[in-house]
Structures are given as C-alpha cells and as structure tokens.
Amino acid sequence: MSERTIIKGLAKAFNVSQTKTRGAARWVGRNVGGSGVLREELRHIFPDHWSFFFGEIALYCFIILVATGVFMALFFHASAAQVVYEGSYAPLRGVTMSDAYRSVLDLSFNVRAGLLIRQVHHWAALVFAAALGLHLFRMFFTGAYRRPRIINWLVGLTLFVLVIVNGVFGYSLPDDLLSGIGLRVAYSITAAAPLIGPWMASVLFGGAFPSEALIPRIYPVHIFLVPAAIGGLLGLHLGVLWLQRHTQFPGPGRDEKTVVGTPLVPAYALRTVGFLLIVAGALAVLGGFFQINPVWVYGPYNTWDATTLVQPDWYTGWLEGAVRLFPPWDIVIDGFRLPALFWPAAALPALLLLPMLAWPYVDRLISGDDRYHNLLDRPREHPVRMAIGAGTLTFLFTLLFAGGSDVWAVLLGWQIEGLVLAFQIAVVVLPPIVAVLTYYACKATSRPLRSSLAGR
Amino acid sequence: MTEPPRHRPTWPSVIALLATIAGAVGFVWAYAVDAHNAWLGGFLALGLLGLGFALAYWGRDLAGHEEAAGRYPIPYEDVEAQVALAAEAQRGAEVVTRRGFLTKLLIGGVAVFGLSQVVLIASLGPRPKPSFSEGDWAAGDRLVTFDGRPVTRDALATGGFLVAFPEGRTDSANSQVALLRLPADRFAPQPGRESWSPEGFVAYSRVCTHAGCAVAQYQDEAQVLLCPCHQSIFDVLNGARPIGGPAARALPQLPLAIDPAGDLIAMGNFSGPVGPQSWTVY
Numbered sequence: 001m002s003e004r005t006i007i008k009g010l011a012k013a014f015n016v017s018q019t020k021t022r023g024a025a026r027w028v029g030r031n032v033g034g035s036g037v038l039r040e041e042l043r044h045i046f047p048d049h050w051s052f053f054f055g056e057i058a059l060y061c062f063i064i065l066v067a068t069g070v071f072m073a074l075f076f077h078a079s080a081a082q083v084v085y086e087g088s089y090a091p092l093r094g095v096t097m098s099d100a101y102r103s104v105l106d107l108s109f110n111v112r113a114g115l116l117i118r119q120v121h122h123w124a125a126l127v128f129a130a131a132l133g134l135h136l137f138r139m140f141f142t143g144a145y146r147r148p149r150i151i152n153w154l155v156g157l158t159l160f161v162l163v164i165v166n167g168v169f170g171y172s173l174p175d176d177l178l179s180g181i182g183l184r185v186a187y188s189i190t191a192a193a194p195l196i197g198p199w200m201a202s203v204l205f206g207g208a209f210p211s212e213a214l215i216p217r218i219y220p221v222h223i224f225l226v227p228a229a230i231g232g233l234l235g236l237h238l239g240v241l242w243l244q245r246h247t248q249f250p251g252p253g254r255d256e257k258t259v260v261g262t263p264l265v266p267a268y269a270l271r272t273v274g275f276l277l278i279v280a281g282a283l284a285v286l287g288g289f290f291q292i293n294p295v296w297v298y299g300p301y302n303t304w305d306a307t308t309l310v311q312p313d314w315y316t317g318w319l320e321g322a323v324r325l326f327p328p329w330d331i332v333i334d335g336f337r338l339p340a341l342f343w344p345a346a347a348l349p350a351l352l353l354l355p356m357l358a359w360p361y362v363d364r365l366i367s368g369d370d371r372y373h374n375l376l377d378r379p380r381e382h383p384v385r386m387a388i389g390a391g392t393l394t395f396l397f398t399l400l401f402a403g404g405s406d407v408w409a410v411l412l413g414w415q416i417e418g419l420v421l422a423f424q425i426a427v428v429v430l431p432p433i434v435a436v437l438t439y440y441a442c443k444a445t446s447r448p449l450r451s452s453l454a455g456r
Numbered sequence: 457m458t459e460p461p462r463h464r465p466t467w468p469s470v471i472a473l474l475a476t477i478a479g480a481v482g483f484v485w486a487y488a489v490d491a492h493n494a495w496l497g498g499f500l501a502l503g504l505l506g507l508g509f510a511l512a513y514w515g516r517d518l519a520g521h522e523e524a525a526g527r528y529p530i531p532y533e534d535v536e537a538q539v540a541l542a543a544e545a546q547r548g549a550e551v552v553t554r555r556g557f558l559t560k561l562l563i564g565g566v567a568v569f570g571l572s573q574v575v576l577i578a579s580l581g582p583r584p585k586p587s588f589s590e591g592d593w594a595a596g597d598r599l600v601t602f603d604g605r606p607v608t609r610d611a612l613a614t615g616g617f618l619v620a621f622p623e624g625r626t627d628s629a630n631s632q633v634a635l636l637r638l639p640a641d642r643f644a645p646q647p648g649r650e651s652w653s654p655e656g657f658v659a660y661s662r663v664c665t666h667a668g669c670a671v672a673q674y675q676d677e678a679q680v681l682l683c684p685c686h687q688s689i690f691d692v693l694n695g696a697r698p699i700g701g702p703a704a705r706a707l708p709q710l711p712l713a714i715d716p717a718g719d720l721i722a723m724g725n726f727s728g729p730v731g732p733q734s735w736t737v738y
Contacts, residue, residue: 043526188732197734198734203581204580206581207588257528261524267515271512274509277505279508288496306683337734338735374528416687
C-alpha cells in the first residue's frame with residue numbers, strides 16, 4: 001500500500017475532509033513535526049472560575065502596553081536639552097522646557113490619536129498593576145502557590161516588582177513637574193541606603209541631582225530592558241502554567257489528577273481572544289473619556305517649582321503613605337546619619353517582599369504539607385492564611401490612604417498633623433484587629449452546620 | 457458535564473459584529489476630521505468591544521459549552537524518567553568534573569572575569585562628593601530672583617516671601633533659598649547667627665532635608681515653611697527646625713547682609729549641608 005492510500009484510509013476513518021484542515025495538518029507535519037503533541041494541546045483544558053480572569057487581564061494589559069508603547073516611542077524624544085516651546089498649546093508658549101517634555105506635548109496635541117494612545121498606555125499600566133495585585137491575592141487566599149506552583153509564585157512576584165518599577169520609570173519620562181519631583185524623591189531614597197547610598201545614586205542617576213543624563217538613561221530601560229525581562233519571565237510563567245495545567249476548585253468529576261474545564265479549541269480560544277479585545281475596549285473607554293496624567297497642566301520640571309496635593313500612581317501610593325507617616329527618627333552616630341527615609345522607602349518594601357517570596361516554604365514548614373495540589377482551597381477554610389492576608393491588605397490600604405493625607409486634610413477640613421497622627425495609629429492598630437476578626441469569622445463560617453443539617 | 461447542549465440565539469454575536477463595523481467606520485471618520493479624543497476612543501472601544509463580545513459569546517454560548525476532562529501531569533509518576541534524566545546529566549557533569557583542577561580553575565576564572573567587568577559601573581556616574589549637598593554661595597554674592605533680577609531691601613515687606621539664587625547661578629538647585637522678611641517682634645536669631653538677618657531678612661535653604669523637594673509653601677500667620685511632598689513643617693522663627701512631618705533636620709540658613717546699594721548679599725555659604733543627608737564614606 002502506498003503512503004497516499006494509507007493517509008486516505010486514515011482520513012476517512014477519522015472523518016476528516018480532504019480539504020483545509022488536512023492541508024494545514026500536512027504542512028505542519030512536514031515542516032514542523034509533532035502532530036501528536038499538537039493534537040493533545042488543541043484539547044488543552046482550562047478550568048473555569050471568575051477569579052481566573054485576573055491573570056488574563058494582566059497579560060492583555062501587557063500586550064496593549066507594548067502596542068501603545070511602540071506607537072509612542074516613534075514620537076518621544078529622550079532628551080534633557082532645553083528648548084523654548086512654540087507649539088499649539090497656547091498657555092505654555094514661550095516657556096523653556098526639556099525636549100522630552102515638548103515631545104510629550106506634541107504627541108498629546110499635534111499627533112492625531114496621540115493623546116488617545118498615551119492615555120490608553122497610562123490606564124493600561126494602572127489596570128495592569130491592579131490585575132496583578134488581585135491575581136496575587138487570589139493565588140494566596142486559595143493556596144494556589146503550593147507545590148508544584150512554587151516556581152510560578154516566585155516568577156509572578158518578580159513580575160509584579162518589575163511592573164511597578166517600570167511604571168515608575170514610565171511616569172518619570174515625560175519630564176513634567178510631577179515626574180521631576182518623583183525623581184528627586186527617588187534620588188533621595190537611593191542615597192538614603194547606608195554606606196553605598198550616595199554611590200548608588202550617583203551611578204544610577206549620573207551624578208548629583210538634577211542630571212541631564214537621567215531621561216536618556218531611563219528611556220531604554222523603560223522601553224526595552226524591563227519589558228524584555230517582563231516578556232521573558234511572562235513566557236516562563238505561561239510555559240510552566242501550560243505544562244502543569246491550571247488549578248481548579250473542587251467539583252463533580254474533579255480531583256488532584258483530573259482537570260475539568262473548557263478545551264482550548266474552539267471554545268476557550270474564542271473566549272480568551274474575545275476577552276483580550278474586551279480588555280482593550282475597556283481601556284479605550286478609559287483613554288477616550290477619562291483624562292489621565294495631563295502633563296500640560298503640571299508644566300515642565302524646575303528644581304525650584306512645586307505643587308500641592310502631589311500623589312504618585314496608585315501602585316506606589318502605599319510607599320508614599322509610608323514615607324509620610326514614618327516619624328523623623330534619623331539615627332546619628334558619631335557624625336554618621338542614617339536617615340529615617342531609609343526605613344519606609346527602602347527597608348519596608350524589602351521586608352514585605354521577602355516574606356512573600358518565602359511564603360510557600362513557610363506554609364510547607366508550618367503545615368508539614370509537601371504534597372502536590374491541583375485543587376484550590378476555599379479561602380475561609382484556612383483561617384490563619386486568611387488572617388495574615390487580610391492583615392497585610394489592611395496595612396497596605398491604610399498606607400495607600402495615608403499617601404493622600406493632604407487631600408483628605410483639604411476634603412475633611414482637618415489639620416494635617418492630626419490626620420497624620422490618626423493614620424500613624426491606624427496603621428499600627430488596624431491590621432492586627434482585622435487579622436483577629438478575620439480569623440474568628442473564618443472559624444465561625446467554615447464550621448459544618450451540624451445542628452441544623454443533622455437530619456438530612 | 458452531561459448537561460444537554462443549549463440552543464442559544466446567534467443574534468447577539470451578529471449585532472456585536474455589526475457594532476464592530478460601525479466602530480471601525482466611526483473611528484476612521486473621527487480620525488479624518490480630527491475629532492475630539494472621546495470620539496476616537498469611543499469608536500475604538502465600540503469596535504474592540506463588539507468584536508470581543510462576539511467572540512466571547514461565540515466561545516461560551518455557541519460553541520456548545522462543552523466541558524471536558526483532562527489529566528494533570530503528576531510528576532511523581534514519572535520517577536523512571538527522573539532517574540534517566542539524572543543519569544544523563546551526571547554523565548555530562550562527569551566529563552567536566554573528572555578534571556578536578558581544571559574545573560576549579562574554570563570556576564575561579566569565570567568569577568574573576570565576571571568581577572573584572574564590574575569596573576564598567578564607574579563609567580555611569582562620578583564618585584559622590586560632599587559638594588553634592590553644598591550650596592554654591594560665596595561671601596558677597598548678590599541674591600537674585602529666578603529671572604536674574606537682584607533682590608533689594610525694598611523687594612519684600614514684612615511677612616513677604618520669595619525664591620532667590622546666587623547671581624549668575626539661577627540653575628543651581630542646591631543654592632535656592634526661601635527669602636523671608638520676619639517681624640522683628642516675633643523673630644529672635646539663633647545664637648551665633650545674630651548678624652545673619654539684617655532688617656528681618658532671613659534666608660533658608662529651600663531643599664527639604666527629608667527627601668529633597670522644594671519647600672515651597674509659607675504660612676505667615678503660623679510662621680512656618682511647608683514641604684508639599686510629605687508635609688514636613690519648619691518653624692522659621694526658630695532656625696527652621698522641623699516641628700511636624702517626617703523631616704528630622706533643620707533647613708540650613710544662609711548668612712545675609714545688605715550692601716551699600718541696598719541689594720541683599722550673602723556673607724558665605726549655608727550653615728550646613730543642603731538637602732537629605734545619609735550615612736556614607738566618600
């Protein structure tokens with residue numbers, strides 16, 4: 001029998017028409033190989049739950065950030081050279097500013113659809129960080145970080161840090177007043193590290209502040225280095241996810257060995273591509289109708305300029321709050337000064353990140369549970385985990401609100417000193433209270449209702 | 457898993473796809489007439505959301521909602537493959553480690569070479585110097601505003617406030633001062649600084665000692681300077697010592713005098729280092 005006859009017979013047996021799919025499959029078979037693996041993967045199973053969308057939203061935000069970022073890169077000038085603005089935004093005509101800031105004004109006012117792309121980019125970054133935060137806490141509360149997913153927990157946390165760092169870089173590039181103030185504070189935070197601080201600051205920022213080297217230096221890091229690292233780690237994250245299959249909540253037919261959900265082709269593929277477009281559409285609504293970071297209102301950065309009610313983007317707002325609340329406890333020994341700024345701005349993020357990285361190992365140590373887990377926990381069945389998570393979230397959100405202490409002072413008509421004191425007390429007192437309440441609430445609600453259901 | 461196939465109408469996807477086409481046409485129209493950002497964004501969103509909804513609905517409701525089961529790879533089931541992998545890796549490693557001395561030399565060589573490349577960091581920035589946090593004032597420098605005009609004794613009434621720089625160096629971030637004219641009945645100079653504030657003129661560094669922002673706000677009833685970044689509060693009647701917020705150090709003071717022409721001049725540099733200080737060895 002010839003090869004052709006065999007193929008014809010097989011095609012008939014599998015009820016495959018001789019036309020399009022057969023042609024595509026033959027092309028893959030001849031040019032790539034691995035038809036068996038590919039067939040398996042077309043039936044890759046994705047379990048369904050609304051909370052699994054957070055990671056998808058984050059992934060799609062990254063895609064949209066790259067697409068809009070490429071467009072903006074065609075117009076942005078990464079230059080601190082001073083120019084006099086003569087563009088179409090009348091209130092700033094005749095003002096001396098950096099070429100970088102001018103190019104952002106031109107992108108916003110003179111490039112058609114430039115403002116839309118810029119605003120979608122900024123909104124995508126804000127939503128990206130939010131989706132990552134939700135994704136992280138979904139993983140935490142359902143115990144999804146346990147073996148075999150410790151690696152993706154570590155990769156995911158690294159991604160979160162990179163995304164926040166790149167958000168700060170992006171926010172710094174337009175060289176508007178808020179960019180410059182943010183960079184001035186970043187310089188001080190870097191220099192606050194004991195012994196090596198000023199050396200690091202000088203090396204990273206190119207000398208004393210302000211430095212002409214800064215914007216040209218941040219630019220390639222923001223548009224290439226960090227995105228490349230994010231892209232690479234995202235590939236690793238998704239590759240491991242693909243190999244391991246997604247976790248699932250317990251349900252009929254589901255166990256640690258059997259995953260139940262929607263197959264990739266066609267249902268999941270249609271849904272997820274649809275979801276990408278819906279995320280893009282939602283960001284287009286935000287970018288089209290809701291102004292974000294109107295740099296022309298702030299004006300160019302000069303070291304002697306300042307403005308009131310200054311807040312960074314939300315994902316660094318908790319750091320801003322910590323910096324505002326931490327008391328002026330400089331440590332001075334024999335003429336050497338460890339500034340108080342070091343603790344809230346440099347030590348605190350490290351002290352938060354390290355326990356998070358170590359958490360899967362801590363969990364394993366405490367529970368003695370080293371098994372594989374493909375089934376997720378119902379959060380309230382683990383009161384200690386819930387208490388730790390709720391306490392941490394309370395801590396972070398209290399700091400986030402404290403980051404806008406001046407805004408609250410204006411809105412409430414309070415003195416800033418009293419408000420700061422209230423926040424200082426809250427940030428110490430609230431997290432343990434919330435943690436204890438959460439613990440007992442979980443205990444109470446996860447207890448089987450023996451008395452009322454006894455007869456069933 | 458065994459629920460019967462649902463029969464869902466196709467019209468939602470049809471309408472969504474028609475909306476996509478309308479969004480596409482609208483987007484091109486908005487672009488062509490250079491319409492407001494909201495039109496561009498609105499039509500773009502209509503196109504994307506229409507297409508997204510059509511596909512998502514198709515995948516969820518028209519594709520039959522087939523739920524299927526698959527298998528999680530359970531790694532401990534592949535012990536044989538793990539052992540085979542370990543054997544393969546060991547064979548590779550043995551070829552290298554058989555030559556013990558060479559292996560050690562290789563590790564040493566890689567480490568030394570790697571470390572040697574660290575010197576490139578020095579190209580990125582100068583060695584930090586104490587001058588990074590020094591003002592650029594010398595005795596006799598005239599105070600000027602940011603547009604270069606000299607500050608005379610008539611420039612400020614009591615309770616007034618302006619920003620001043622050394623003449624010719626209005627770009628010197630570390631030299632900027634908050635120049636105040638304080639009421640004589642409330643202001644008493646710090647010991648050792650009695651001659652620094654002629655006719656009630658007092659100049660403090662305008663770089664916040666907390667995180668380096670411009671200490672830009674002045675409240676003349678309370679006689680405090682405020683930093684808008686993190687709300688540090690400095691008592692200008694008392695050597696600009698911090699009385700609220702996260703700053704720990706007083707703002708350095710600039711010794712002032714008035715020359716025979718009536719212009720304000722500095723009598724030297726600041727009373728101490730400017731801006732945030734840290735623990736280092738230069």
